[in-house]
Amino acid sequence: MTYREIIAAGAIAVLATAPQALASPAEINAIETLWQNPEDAGVLVSESFARAVPNAQLTALVDRLVKQTGPALAVTGDKGAYMIRTETHEIPVEISLDDDGRIQGLFFSPPEVLTEGPAATLAAFEALPGTVSYLVTSEDKTLFDRNADTPLAVASAFKLGVLKVLLGDIAAQNRNWQDVVTLQPEDKSLPSGRLQTFPDGSPVTLHTLATLMIAESDNTATDMLMRVLGADRVANALGLPSVLTTRQAFALKADPELAQEYAAASETEKPATAKKAAAGPLPAVSDVLGPMTTGVEWPLSNAKLCALMGEVATADVFSVNPGPVRAGDWKSVAFKGGSETGVLNLTAQLTGKDEGRVCLSVTINDAAAIDETKAAGLFTRLAHQLATSGK
Incomplete structure (x- = not known):
C-alpha cells in the first residue's frame, strides 16, 4: 500500500x-x-x-x-x-x-479534521468503526496507547521486517546494495507495484527492490527479497512462527478451501500449504478484493511496528514517499503502511528538527471497508500536532 x-x-x-x-x-x-x-x-x-x-x-x-x-x-x-x-x-x-x-x-x-490536540485526534480514531489500536511514543517513552501490544492484521506494514533482515545483511557485509536479483515467474504477485509487469529474467538491484517495496509497496519486489533473504528469517524478525509472501496471501485469499486448510494447519504445516496455494496461476485482482480472510494476514502489534521502525528508519529508501505526513514539519520521515479491505495500518517514525524521535502507529481492523481517506487525514493531523506541540 x-x-x-x-x-x-x-x-x-x-x-x-x-x-x-x-x-x-x-x-x-x-x-x-x-x-x-x-x-x-x-x-x-x-x-x-x-x-x-x-x-x-x-x-x-x-x-x-x-x-x-x-x-x-x-x-x-x-x-x-x-x-x-x-x-x-x-x-x-x-x-x-x-x-x-x-x-x-x-x-x-x-481532509484533516480540526481537532484541538493529539488526544482529540486519537479519540476521533477510536470513534471509527472496527477494532482500533495505536501507539504514540517520543524518544521511546509512551505518550498515548490503546491496545498497543495486541497483534492485529497490518497488511503490507509487515514489509518492515523484510527491510530489517536486508539491512542486517548489508551491515554485516553479506550483501551489497548493488547486488542483482533476477525476476523469476514465481516471484510475480498482484499490485500494488509495477515489477509484476516486467519480463521474466529482468535484473534488479537490492536497493531498487527495497525502494520499490517501501515507497510503492511493490508486492513483487517484496517477494523477490523474501526469496533471497529467506522467509524464515523474515518471520523471525517479525516475531512470528511463519510468514506469508504476498503471492501466497493472494492465492489463499482467492481459494477459500485452501485458506481454511491453511488456517487450520499447525505452524509447522502452514508453509507447505502456503507454497501449494502459490504454485498455481496468479488469481485475478477481482478475486482478492473482498474482506480480510481470517488467518491469512500478518498479525503485528503497534509496539512491534514501532520497534521495527526504530531499527530501519534511517534507511534512505524512506526518502521517496513520506506517506500522509507533512514532510516539512520534520527533519526526516520514515513511513510504511498497509491496507486491504477491512485492514489499515499507518506507521511512521518522525525525526524532529531538534533530532527528537517520535513513532506513530495506528491499526484498524473491521469486517467492512474502512474509510481510509478519513483515517489518513487524522494521521496527518496527529503528526502535525506532535510536530508543533513540542510533545
Missing part, C-alpha cells in the same frame, strides 16, 4: 507537464474558483489535464470534498503548495498552472 493508494478515492494526482512558476495569487484564485464552483472545472483546466482527468470526474471529486468539509474560509500558502481552510477541516492541495493560467496539475491530500 502506498500513500496515494490510501487516498485514491478522495484525491486526484495529475502532472501533465512540468510545473510553471506563476504568481501564487493566480494559483489561489484557481483553487478558490474551483472550490466555489466545481461545475466550472472544464473552463479552469488545461487540455492535457482534461484528457487525463475527465471534467465530470474532477467536478464530482471537488463537489464531494466541499460537501464533506464545507465552504472555504481561506486559502493560504505559496509556490504550488496550499491549504484550504473550512470551519471544520484543513485540506492540503498542490497545484500547478500552465502559461495560460489553466490547471495542469492538481493533488488534494485527505
